[in-house]
Each structure stands twice: as structure tokens, then as C-alpha cells.
Amino acid sequence: MISPLSLSGLFTLDPVRHGDDRGWFSEVFRTDKFREQVADVTFVQENRSLSQQAGTMRGLHFQTPPHAQGKLVSCIAGSLWDVAVDLRPGPSFGKWHAEELSAQNGRQFWIPAGFAHGFCTREPNTVISYKVTAFYAPDHDAGLAWDFGHADGAGVTWPEIANPDTLSAKDRNQPEIETVRGVFA
Ligand SMILES: Cc1cn([C@H]2C[C@H](O)[C@@H](COP(=O)(O)OP(=O)(O)O[C@H]3O[C@H](C)C(=O)[C@H](O)[C@H]3O)O2)c(=O)[nH]c1=O
Numbered sequence: 001m002i003s004p005l006s007l008s009g010l011f012t013l014d015p016v017r018h019g020d021d022r023g024w025f026s027e028v029f030r031t032d033k034f035r036e037q038v039a040d041v042t043f044v045q046e047n048r049s050l051s052q053q054a055g056t057m058r059g060l061h062f063q064t065p066p067h068a069q070g071k072l073v074s075c076i077a078g079s080l081w082d083v084a085v086d087l088r089p090g091p092s093f094g095k096w097h098a099e100e101l102s103a104q105n106g107r108q109f110w111i112p113a114g115f116a117h118g119f120c121t122r123e124p125n126t127v128i129s130y131k132v133t134a135f136y137a138p139d140h141d142a143g144l145a146w147d148f149g150h151a152d153g154a155g156v157t158w159p160e161i162a163n164p165d166t167l168s169a170k171d172r173n174q175p176e177i178e179t180v181r182g183v184f185a
Contacts, residue, residue, distance in 0.1 A: 002037045007086055007097045010115075011038050013072075013108040026106065028074070029131070038110050041070050043131035048076070051121045051128075055163035059118015060085055060144050060156075060174065064183055067137035068113035071130045075101040078126030080119045081159050085144070085177075088114040089185050094149065094177055096156050101128075114184045116144055120162040143170070148177040 001014045017024040035041070051058070060083070063069050073082055079102035086092045099109045102122075111117055119128060146167065149155030155177075
């Protein structure tokens, strides 16, 4: 099943699992169905990362134009809380949406270009896997603080298990959201 979400452009996808006495089989991605029902994009790279500790936080990241990335995110081991923050100009700027992704539920989260992406793992040895629509461009790698807006009572409400001590040095020094307003104008 493919479902549009409240923030326009975001979707969840729940591929069918054909079970039998061995286990299950699932078509987890098809270009034709994705282009018809979600977005007419082409994926050029697939990323995976292992986070050993539960509560590991990564993000909030994006690549600036012309290397902005759409991301089709899934969890292939363990479980995680995945969040997209809208950086597109307009009334939804700064709004966010999160999804629970796990190897068990097989759910996928489509995040188009124009959003920052981050996650927090819920189990040890969680692996995230995501296709992206633009190649890695380190000179266009950007981000915003995981706790943006918290001083004003706004921003992302991370799960209890989130552990800021797990943040990379880069992620401990990301800027406030106002500094990235207009990046996707
Ligand atoms: C993103 C990326 C990274 N790298 C190298 C660069 C570093 O040597 C190493 C770790 O990179 P980084 O610390 O940026 O990895 P994460 O903190 O997991 O960042 C990612 O996680 C958040 C949630 C995202 O959505 C982005 O895709 C991405 O920013 O992998 C590559 O070689 N290719 C790549 O595409």
C-alpha cells in the first residue's frame, strides 16, 4: 500500500509480503509503480549505515541544490524512528513528520528533495538502507541542529531513547533552522 502523508510530497510505502512456510517474498521496489504512484524520479545511489547503539542519532542532513536528494528510506535490521523536516519555502517550513521503520514492518518512507532527514535507532545494530536521487556531493552536504527550535518550544520531539551523546562531531555543530531558510527557494 502507498499512502500520501500530511506534509505534501511525503509518502509511506508498505510492500506486500507473500508468506509461505519458508518465510516471505516481497517486491520492495519497482520503478514503474514508484513513478506512477509516488514520484517520477531516478535513483542513482543506495546507502546503508549500521548504528551499533540503540538511541543513536544521525542528522538532520540534506544536500543543497543542484545536488539535493530525494530519499527512499527503509530499515533492514533492527528498528528506527525516521524524521523529515520541511525546508521548502512557505507555510510548511520547519514542520516535520516521523515514521517508525523496522526490518519487521518493512515500511518505506519517501522524502523528496527539500527536506532535511535524520533518525534515531530504537535497537542495537540497526541498519538503515536508502536510495537517493543524486550522488553524494560533499561540498553540498549541509544540515541543521537536531534540537533546532527547542529554545522556543518548537522543533522535533525526539523519542525518549534518543541519545545526543551518540551524535557525530559534525552533528553536534549544525546550525539553527533560520540559517537554512531559502536554501530550497
Ligand atoms: C552520506 C555519505 C557519506 N559518505 C561518507 C562520508 C563519511 O566518511 C562517512 C560518514 O558520513 P556521515 O557522517 O555524513 O554519515 P551520516 O551521519 O550517516 O549521514 C547520513 O545520514 C543522514 C541521516 C542522511 O540522510 C544523509 O544521507 C547522510 O548525511 O561516509 C559517503 O562516502 N557517501 C555518502 O553518500
